[in-house]
Amino acid sequence: MIKLVNVSKFYNSKGVINMALKDINLTLNKGEIVAIVGESGSGKSTLLNIICGIDNYDEGEIYFNDQETSYFNQEDMDNFRQKNVSFIYQNYNVIDSYTVLENVTVPLLLKGMKEKEAKERAKELIKKVGLEDRIKSKAINLSGGEKQRTVIARALATDCPILACDEITGNLDSKTGDEIIELIKEVAKDKLVLMVTHNLEQCEHIITRKIRLSDGTIVEDTCNAQDDAMSTDELLDNERKASAGALATITKWNIKNTPKKTIFSTIVMYAIAFVVVFLISLGTYLDTFMTFGDYASYALPFDDRVVVYNKDASKLNKSDFSSYDQKNVVYNSMVEDAVFQLDAKSGAAFNPTGSITPHLDKEMTIVKGREVSAPGEMVLCSYSKNDSLFEGLKLGDNYTLYYSPSFQAFGDAPHDYLKIVGFAFSPKIPQYTYVLENTDFNLLSESVRTAELCSVDYTQNRHVNVNADLMTYEVSKNVNDEISKPRVMYTGSDHIKVDSIEVEYFKPHKIVITDFDLVCVAPNPLEVPQVVGVEMPTDYLPDDIFEVAIYTNEPRKVVKDMESKGYEATIAGKAVSKSAINATMSKYFVIISLVSGFILNLVAYVIVSRIYAYKIKEFAVFRSLGYLRSSMSKIVHNEMSLIGLISLVIGIGTSPIIGIWVPFFKEITTCYTVLGILGSIAIVLLLSNFLAWRLNRKIFKESLVKTFKNEEAK
Secondary structure: OEEEEEEEEEEEEOOEEEEEEEEEEEEEOOOOEEEEEEOOOOOHHHHHHHHOOOOOOOEEEEEEOOEEOOOOOHHHHHHHHHHHEEEEEOOOOOOOOOEHHHHHHHHHHHOOOOHHHHHHHHHHHHHHOOOHHHOOOEHHHOOHHHHHHHHHHHHHHHOOOEEEEEOOOOOOOHHHHHHHHHHHHHHOOOOEEEEEOOOHHHHOOOOOEEEEEEOOEEEEEEEOOOOOOOOOOOOOOOOOOOOHHHHHHHHHHHHHHOHHHHHHHHHHHHHHHHHHHHHHHHHHHHHHHOOOOHHHOOOOOOOOEEEEEOOOOOOEOHHHHOOOOHHHEEEOHHHHHOOEEEEOOOOOOOOOEEEEEOOOOOOOEEEEEOOOOOOOEEEEEEOOOOHHHHOOOOOOOEEEEEOOHHHHHHOOOOEEEEEEEEEEEOOOOOOOOEEEEEOOHHHHHHHHOOOOEEEEEEHHHOEEEEEEEEEEHHHHOOOOOOOOOOEEEEEOOOOOOEEEEEEEOOOOOEEEEOOOEEEEEEOOOOOOOEEEEEEEOOOOOOOOEOEEEEEOOOHHHHHHHHHHOOOEEEEHHHOOOOOHHHHHHHHOHHHHHHHHHHHHHHHHHHHHHHHOOOHHHHHHHHHHOOOOHHHHHHHHHHHHHHHHHHHHHHHHHHHHHHHHHOHHHHHHHOOOOHHHHHHHHHHHHHHHHHHHHHHHHHHOOOOHHHHHHHHHHO
């Protein structure tokens, strides 16, 4: 059955070569119960491990049914053990976290049995070794004798032609040892039994052959060997790989039977899953509800304010907004983001500047006074409840409202007279700014829409941005006669030539005017022409709509509606001004996400590898039972993938809870999409499997014999 020809084995210890076995020649056949004896260090266990494919040899040849084995690689050895060798160890090598039933079921699953069928067969074998009353006990809670009986039952389950026993009574009392020897005799029929032992007297009555070693050589071989070789399958034919069902069952047991490992691993993977979900949701949040660019800097950053525009700055169709309550719609809403200034005309020390709107934030709180109820009234809202912010302003007084502070240099600038009826605050208003609420917004917008800056294009196409003020004839009255077309006012030489005026009509919308009059309003001592203003007829500017603000309790629904009509739509409260950090984050968001995941994965590996350290022995036991390394690797991948998915579900589920204390997380959770969740699943599975790959490299770093020796040393 097995033939060893001049087999030698060497060990290299710190550069010193030691010979463990030298020129071993043996023939071993079925039906033999062989005792391998000798002093400690004589090579007994090494010989057993080499015969059974746990360790390799350096010289000579081992034949199994006349087939050479020297060309075997590690997987070939695993396959050989799977079909031909059952092991019983001195240290038992049970799977501590498994029950007796599960320990015995494991090799039956490898044979292709379904879990239910395998458990029924395992129960029969457990009864045979007298452990039926401990069938549901975890192996870690068994006595030494009970563990050895469990291993014998497991060896019976593998039903292999070779039974390898390494000091199986070494850790047992004499009575229990005698019982185990009798069990070996009972199960040894039609098998080759190899027993390494220090206690020959205990097993001498059952052995058929004794081999004594000394210093790595055979010094005695008392042999009653039979000549009939046992007929078996070819060594590497019909390789038996664990089925997906078997691997799934073992994965389930590993997760269920080691709750501490599972919980700690889940906590670690939760950190990864949570960050992945956060980053993907943040990306959706930024992409959907935040805008980077010219349209994103809003003076009124309210969550219930949806700003609608065309990306190319073209005009909008008013009929597209007819389905909304017109009280909640502000046409050409750029006016709301224009600058106003209140002037008490009474020597008030504090003249606030800010923005104007017919709608205040829903989170606004009245500090003093009341809300507006009639045209000509206003409520001044700030970012704080601090009364000192309204110092110098009095409820009930009329104030002059200038729509552009720079206009005051011209004296009569676009303005209205309004009465303050209330002071309020809102946490949504940017710091150091104010918002004025007024019911008669159409009057204000008519005045403000002409209070914009313009650019002047000189001859030879030189574009000069002079920041000249744009004024209406009715308001400014700088020229006594009525005008029918724009007038460009300048100082200095009367030889100036201007080809066109580019009016910034609610930035970034522009109108180019080519038909206008040039009016010199004052001489310039330096005779350098300077454009100082542009005067416009009241009906000259178009009534086209370029931007609309919709105030709503369902901003995201409005965003989707507007986008379905081909418009750009932004929730003002979610808009972010374009800045270096935002631009960088937008541009490199994917890189940031991957780098964050990679760093977390490194940290996770350090932690999880420590958690899995004690599992190395268990995986070695699986390999000794015939599970190929590739199959065991799949189990680790299955475990980490399942734990990763569980962690992802927990991560998604706990985000709203965290949002109770951190409002931003509440916002983020509203950005979960099917595509985002699928992306999260893909990334978590990718990171989980990368982690499993690294764990497998550590778990299977050493050969089987080295793994067992390291565990024994511990």
